[in-house]
Amino acid sequence: MTEISNAALWTVIIGLGAGSFLLRFSFLGLIGDRDLPYWVLRHLRYTGVAVIPALVAPLVVWPAATGGALDAPRLIAALVTVAVGLAFRNVIAAILAGGGSLYLGLYLLG
């Protein structure tokens, strides 16, 4: 982890605040009742399910806490979280299972 500079942080806070507002206000405020092209909607449907795994995958495979070395407790916890989330479609259950697996793994293997 590196120290975050004040300039970088405030640029991101203000830019993310303004940018998020514009994304949310976009059609509601500016475009009104016109329809979006279907192909745009089709891509927007997959943003969450694409960007979030892209962000998480390197954090799972090369965790910062181990200096980037593959870590069995963290990898197992990640797999358990996804499996429970898929099986029960319940976010809280998946978090509890993943957290439990992580602590158990760190205790047994760490």
Added chain:
Amino acid sequence: MTTKTTKSPYWQGMAAGAPFVLVVVPFAVLFGVVATEAGLSLFETMVMTSLVVAGAAQFTAVQLLSEGAPTLIALVTALAVNLRMAMYSASLTPHLGSAPVRHRAVIAWLMVDQAYACGMLAYERNLAWSAAQKVSFYFGTVSLIVPLWCAATFAGAVVGEAIPPEFALDFAVPITFLAMMGPMLRTPAHMVAAVAAITVSLVLAFLPYSMGVLVGGLAGMIAGAEAERQMARRGAVI
């Protein structure tokens, strides 16, 4: 079509949003903790959380900044996480587009996944509602969720500094995000999007400035959209 209940749309909205407090509060506490661990002050954390009001994007920004990614990359990737809000905005427009612009501005600022989901469901069930009633319902859903989001972030930021490294909080964000994947992977096209995003992100992990994350995300979106198109062409049910 009328509802059987006599409650006003505002109170119906609050009741519809209430169960989501259970999801929102722990996520907000975690953001407070993670932001503090990354070196943000209480003031910085609270400004961010009340201005942005989007947990996943906030986590993404803080994560990338603390990895030393350049400011622009952190900002663009976090905004990419929020692209779905443009879709929410588009699909809420037929219902709320005729409301006064100051109402639409507040609706936009407080647009969260849960308010969108509750709103769309209620508007389809209450076709007779006026735009004003639909706006009231929307404000009802966010009037518990958003203040508690901010309060729980505050609580997390205050206790965060006291949590020792043995608790492996470095992995709290990956687990939380992975937990959200299960309910999101609703169709084969969603699976294709996630697998493509993970693959490209890992293969391009050598790229500087965490650019592999952004490229992987875009690749996943394209793969998901294309899978949907192919399946529709073959007449599959999606």
